Amino acid sequence: MSDFFLIDSVKDIIVKYDELFADLSNIKNYNKYCKSDSYYTIFKHILISIIIGEEIVLLDHDFSTNEIDKLLGKNASLSEEKLIKNFDVINFKNIQEKIKVNNKSWKITLFTSGTTGLPKKISHTFDSLTRFIKIDETRKGNVWGFAYNPSHMAGLQVFFQAFLNQNTIVRLFGVERIALLNLINDYSVTNISSTPTFYRMLLPSDHICNKVMSLTSGGEKFDSKTLGNLKEMFPNSKIRNVYASTEAGALFSSKGDIFTIKSELSHSIKFIKNELYIHHTLLGASDGLTLLDGWYKTGDIVEVINNIPLKFKFLSRKNEMINTGGYKVNPSEVEEVIRELKGVTDAFVFGKKNSLLGSLVLCEVTVSDKSLNEKQIRTFLKDRLQEFKVPRIIKFVESISTTRTGKILRKK
Amino acid sequence: MENILKIINTVLNNRDKLRISEISKSSHLRNDCGLDSLDLAELTVRIESEYDVDIFENGIVETVGDIMNKINE
Numbered sequence: 188m189s190d191f192f193l194i195d196s197v198k199d200i201i202v203k204y205d206e207l208f209a210d211l212s213n214i215k216n217y218n219k220y221c222k223s224d225s226y227y228t229i230f231k232h233i234l235i236s237i238i239i240g241e242e243i244v245l246l247d248h249d250f251s252t253n254e255i256d257k258l259l260g261k262n263a264s265l266s267e268e269k270l271i272k273n274f275d276v277i278n279f280k281n282i283q284e285k286i287k288v289n290n291k292s293w294k295i296t297l298f299t300s301g302t303t304g305l306p307k308k309i310s311h312t313f314d315s316l317t318r319f320i321k322i323d324e325t326r327k328g329n330v331w332g333f334a335y336n337p338s339h340m341a342g343l344q345v346f347f348q349a350f351l352n353q354n355t356i357v358r359l360f361g362v363e364r365i366a367l368l369n370l371i372n373d374y375s376v377t378n379i380s381s382t383p384t385f386y387r388m389l390l391p392s393d394h395i396c397n398k399v400m401s402l403t404s405g406g407e408k409f410d411s412k413t414l415g416n417l418k419e420m421f422p423n424s425k426i427r428n429v430y431a432s433t434e435a436g437a438l439f440s441s442k443g444d445i446f447t448i449k450s451e452l453s454h455s456i457k458f459i460k461n462e463l464y465i466h467h468t469l470l471g472a473s474d475g476l477t478l479l480d481g482w483y484k485t486g487d488i489v490e491v492i493n494n495i496p497l498k499f500k501f502l503s504r505k506n507e508m509i510n511t512g513g514y515k516v517n518p519s520e521v522e523e524v525i526r527e528l529k530g531v532t533d534a535f536v537f538g539k540k541n542s543l544l545g546s547l548v549l550c551e552v553t554v555s556d557k558s559l560n561e562k563q564i565r566t567f568l569k570d571r572l573q574e575f576k577v578p579r580i581i582k583f584v585e586s587i588s589t590t591r592t593g594k595i596l597r598k599k
Numbered sequence: 600m601e602n603i604l605k606i607i608n609t610v611l612n613n614r615d616k617l618r619i620s621e622i623s624k625s626s627h628l629r630n631d632c633g634l635d636s637l638d639l640a641e642l643t644v645r646i647e648s649e650y651d652v653d654i655f656e657n658g659i660v661e662t663v664g665d666i667m668n669k670i671n672e
Binding site: 511512539541542543544547549561562565574575579580 | 612613636637639640641643644645653655656
C-alpha cells in the first residue's frame, strides 16, 4: 500500500491515508447530497456514506439551482444535515467491514450526462458499482492518474479501484497538458483511465512516460492514429478499451477495438439490427430508463465479428448519426479521417440544423500546424470520404468542446 | 453586397468551382452563381454566422437581392 491517498495539484492538496482516516473519524454530520468541486471532499463524503450505510446523491458542482430544482424537485433541501452516531476511529480494515455490512443498504445515486434533455437519475449498489474492480496484492503499488469527473460513473470506478487497493490517486482532470505530463512522471503514475479526447489532448508524443503500465479508454471510439501515438508516448503500457455507461457500469473491455464477451455475460446482451441491448439485470436502478421486455436499448451500433465466443466492435452511437439531405453521416468516421492529416491534433464533427438539408455537417479542429487552412483539409478529405461526409464548414479552434464528462459533445 | 460576393466565392472555392467576379441584386444563386443545394446550405450557415439570420427559414431565396432583403429585415 501507499502512504499517499490523494495528490490534487489543482487544489494544492496532498493527503496521506492516515490523514484521510483521521479526517473521516472527525466527521460529525451527514448530508446525503454531495455537491463540491473538491475531489477530497467528494471522496470523504462517499466513504462516510458507506461507513454509516446511508444513501449518497452526487451532484455536479456546476449544476445550476435551476437544474437541481428540475432534477430533485423544488422541495429538496440540499443543506439538511443529520448528526452521525458515534463510530470507532476509522481505519482501512473497518471500512472494509462496513462495506460488507452495509453493501445491501448503501446506495449511490448519480446523474448521467445525457446530451439531450435532462440527465437521467441512476442508483447503484456497492456490488453493481464495483462489479469489475479487482483487488489483489499485485495492484498494491499502483498509482492512479485520475482523469474523470469524480461525481460520474467512470470517476467512481477509478476511485474504488484505487481506494480498495489503497493506491495513490493523482488528479489529472482539469490540469493543463505540460503540468499533467509532469505529474504523471513525477508521481510515477502507473494506471490511467480516461476518454479518447483526454488522450488526444496529451499528444503530440514529445514526452515519454515510462512508468505507465495500463491505459484504459472509454467513451467514444479510439482511432488508430491516436493509438499509435500513445504507444510511443507510453511505451510500457497496455492499452485497452472499456465499454461502460452510467446505466450499466463497466461491462466489457477490449484489446484494440474488438470486445470479447465473457460467457457468463453473453446471455445478458443481445443485438437487434446491430444495436446493442443490455438486460436490465446488469443495470443500476432507474425510473428514467425505458425497457423493452426487460432489455435496455443502448443506441450503440456494433459489428459482430464472432458468435462463440461473442466478439464485436463498436461502430457508432445511433443517435449521433447526422442526417444531411437524407444521407446519414457517422461523425466518428469523419473525425477519424480528419485526424489522419498531419498537423491536425483533434477534430469534432457535428450536425447543425439547417432549413435546407435537415442538418449540415460542420467541424471544429485543433491544429499543431498553424499554416493549415480549410481548403487543404477539405482537399485531403475529398479523396478519402464521400462528398456528403466532408464537413461544409471547418472551424479552427483552440480547444474542442467537451461535455461535463470529457466526452465530445455531440449535439450543437 | 461585396461581403455576400466574398461568402459566395468562399463556398464556390471550397467545391473547386469557378469564382465569380461580380453580382447584382438580380443574380440568380443557382443559375448565375452556380450554387447547388449543398452549396446553398453552406451559404446559409456562413451568412447566419455573420449576420445572425437564417435566410432560408421562411420560404425560398433565389437571388442575391432576396438574401439582402432577409439580412435587412
